[in-house]
Amino acid sequence: MTTAREVELVWHDLTPRLLEVVRVNHLGPRMVRITLGGEQLDGFSYAAPDDHVKVFFPEPGAGLPVMPTLGEEGLEPPPPGSPLPTFRDYTIRFLRPEARELDIDFVLHGHGPGGSWAAAARPGDKVGILGPRGSTMVPFTFDWYLLGADETALPALAAWLEQLPAGARIQAYAEVADADDEQKLAGEVRWLHRSRGESLEKAVTALELPPGDGYIWIAGEATGLKPIRRHVRALGHPRDRAEIDGYWKRGTVNLDHHDDDE
Template sequence: MTTEIAPPRMRIVRHPLKYRLLEVKQVHRITPGTVRVTFAGEALEGFCEQAPTDHVKLCFAEPGTELPVEPVIENDTWMDAPVEPITRDYTIRHHRRAEREIDVDMVLHGTGVGSGWAAAAEPGMTLGVLGPRGSEVIDFVHDWYLLGAEETALPALARWIEMLPAGVRVIAFAEVSGPQDEQRFETAADLTMTWLHRGDAPSGSTDLLERAIRAAELPDGMGFAWVAGEATSLKPIRRHLREDRNLHRHQVDVDGYWKRGVENHDHHEDDEHEHA
């Protein structure tokens, strides 16, 4: 008789919820479509991050005002309030603890408060940063990792690649518009990185990631798959990983970071983000 061993679960490590006002120290176009914004300030004392997908809520000012509405936090909980801040989720690309700095890579996709702010960002500007609320920690005990992303999830994909231990097999796919949007990541892992170019097709409209993942040859042993990007295009990928690849739900984390035609998509609203 064989006993099936359940794969390790992702666990949430909570951090004290804190709102910080931070100043933009530097703005740098890392690719034609993405701006890296470095935020700095003594307020970053005690800032916590530890997992690849750790993210914050950037809080933007209402049009015509200078500072964002401050979120009401009581007993470590973000309370409902008559006036709420305008927020969007962004990954912490780098955290330089000693320098009290974080980098956030913001995609310039056209419309939207986040994209618009990033396009106009300059040193000296101020922004609110809420969180991170917690870290989704997965022990790096798997034999292989399958990673997939488009531009908004490249910061998290980069963190996965940089954090995974030496020698572990990593098969990664990243969809961008063209070679000009590719990035280079340092890693100790045994990485096979494939860039997929969608050309003039709008982001979130192709099945490039799906086709690449379907065609991927995955190693033997226990693996973990993380894929993030446009919510609707990820649905068949999640289904494929669970049903065709027969991966247990604790081996799959597929997260809709945004949704075509939807402002401020809530990535917790649907079941794309299944791992708990």
């Protein structure tokens, strides 16, 4: 039996797309919005606030990225002897289909192919994208929403706040390095500054959950999410009404599968 509050997974066709940097805009000292464009964006669509694509980066000095090898089940290892693609997950921040433009907000954290590519990106540079593979469609009819993000998940938090209807009961937390990383978002957000010793972990593990049927979405650094996951479970919140998703892991290169285990 379906209920009005059932979370649904919607699958999309997987098409690799080669795109070009159109514009680069700094949103703060550690975040850059890169607008990608090109005719290969035709037919691209997405649905949920946290929908994301895999971005394929060129090797340093190369003009073009190695694009993905696709099989029946999606992304596959390339044939033996072929160059390996370099890719990372990034959230779709804005799509303007009529202008054939897609915005992605990159954290400039100073290492890795993704962070380094974004720091040096110029109009005309090329990247590939693949996805989104699927959209987790969370009904906007829950009694309340608890949302949380670090910088890597700010694009998705911003989209949550834009998409939830007026009147939705929302508690939103965003952890950033400092005050100059704050962004103007569509709803009220409690900003947590690591420079003041604040964190998502401390804020959320101190919370009680409101009464009623709520949904929790929190994403950020994987290690700090574990105590949050334990806290939410200890409070008896149903597992199928929470997505607490590791977007990256300190000291680990390319957390390719989202870390959402125990």
